[in-house]
Amino acid sequence: MNAITSRLALGGAAAIAAVSVAACSTSPSSPSASGDSSKAGGGTSSSSAQGAAEGGSAKAGGAAVQVVAAENFWGSIASQLGGSHVKVTSIIDNPSADPHDYEPTAADARTVAGARLAIVNGIGYDSWAGKLLSANPAQDRTDLEVGKLAGIPANGNPHRWYSPDNVHQVVEQITADYKKIDPADAADFDQLKNTFENTTLAPYTKEIADIRATYAGTPVGASESIFAPLAQGLGLDLVTPESFLDAISEGTDPTAKDKTTIDRQIAEKKIKVYVYNSQNATPDVQAQVKAAKAKGIPVATVTETLTPAGASFQDWQVRQLKGIQAALAKATGK
Numbered sequence: 001m002n003a004i005t006s007r008l009a010l011g012g013a014a015a016i017a018a019v020s021v022a023a024c025s026t027s028p029s030s031p032s033a034s035g036d037s038s039k040a041g042g043g044t045s046s047s048s049a050q051g052a053a054e055g056g057s058a059k060a061g062g063a064a065v066q067v068v069a070a071e072n073f074w075g076s077i078a079s080q081l082g083g084s085h086v087k088v089t090s091i092i093d094n095p096s097a098d099p100h101d102y103e104p105t106a107a108d109a110r111t112v113a114g115a116r117l118a119i120v121n122g123i124g125y126d127s128w129a130g131k132l133l134s135a136n137p138a139q140d141r142t143d144l145e146v147g148k149l150a151g152i153p154a155n156g157n158p159h160r161w162y163s164p165d166n167v168h169q170v171v172e173q174i175t176a177d178y179k180k181i182d183p184a185d186a187a188d189f190d191q192l193k194n195t196f197e198n199t200t201l202a203p204y205t206k207e208i209a210d211i212r213a214t215y216a217g218t219p220v221g222a223s224e225s226i227f228a229p230l231a232q233g234l235g236l237d238l239v240t241p242e243s244f245l246d247a248i249s250e251g252t253d254p255t256a257k258d259k260t261t262i263d264r265q266i267a268e269k270k271i272k273v274y275v276y277n278s279q280n281a282t283p284d285v286q287a288q289v290k291a292a293k294a295k296g297i298p299v300a301t302v303t304e305t306l307t308p309a310g311a312s313f314q315d316w317q318v319r320q321l322k323g324i325q326a327a328l329a330k331a332t333g334k
């Protein structure tokens with residue numbers, strides 16, 4: 001029902017290679033995601049050299065720490081923080097799969113059973129992943145649940161990878177977990193984290209700071225709750241009714257009242273920019289995009305998961321941030 005097939009051709013929007021899907025729906029999952037680490041976006045790294053001297057480490061022959069991430073945005077980060085010491089498999093690694101209601105395969109269960117570190121988002125986003133962990137208990141596995149780490153209530157906004165603060169928190173925790181699991185390589189993990197935070201994420205951090213410095217307080221509209229943590233991180237004033245943002249994210253019907261409110265915000269140009277999830281462009285969202293463009297309100301896009309599938313977390317986020325910045329610049333002349 002929510003398998004939206006008509007992607008909008010938007011002149012001002014970033015070109016998105018992803019096929020269109022209902023990324024935030026409650027419809028049955030598309031069948032195409034798999035646990036095949038060979039196509040996990042940035043999710044796989046080579047194992048360390050066989051036979052490397054590992055001293056008293058419990059690892060046999062310096063084998064890489066097996067890591068499973070429920071979603072590839074966390075998997076991309078975990079892979080970069082672990083370097084050659086880890087092998088990361090991301091379960092949701094396909095832009096046409098819907099993380100909200102994915103159904104795990106037998107291969108996913110095997111991946112979880114063999115993992116030393118499991119990273120799940122939580123907050124109701126990937127309850128299938130939580131079940132997978134419970135069904136495959138392991139004495140020596142560390143489970144990292146992002147929602148718990150960030151202190152988000154069960155009914156809170158699950159899209160924590162769109163919160164810059166939470167991203168940094170997760171980086172810290174993954175590194176701490178790696179050092180606990182593989183203490184012999186602790187110094188390397190610290191080094192990898194420093195590089196990731198100070199070099200790899202530098203364009204991401206700078207883009208956020210630049211947007212905040214120039215456009216803080218600017219009223220903007222969005223199609224769904226996925227944009228809310230980023231709007232907060234950017235200091236933007238997201239004026240779309242929260243109940244509408246949640247409805248689109250959760251695949252339920254938005255109210256007529258909310259739609260009227262948004263139509264008025266667009267007609268009266270109360271929003272400077274409209275940001276929508278191009279993987280979840282429902283007919284209501286498409287209508288808002290069209291109305292915004294007709295009013296000369298610049299439109300920018302975000303996606304649910306790494307787009308294209310092989311992108312790194314930072315390249316994906318920076319590209320989206322640049323799109324938002326360009327829309328804000330066009331709208332405000334700043």
Ligand SMILES: [Zn+2]
Binds near residue numbers: 023100226
């Ligand atoms: Zn979502």
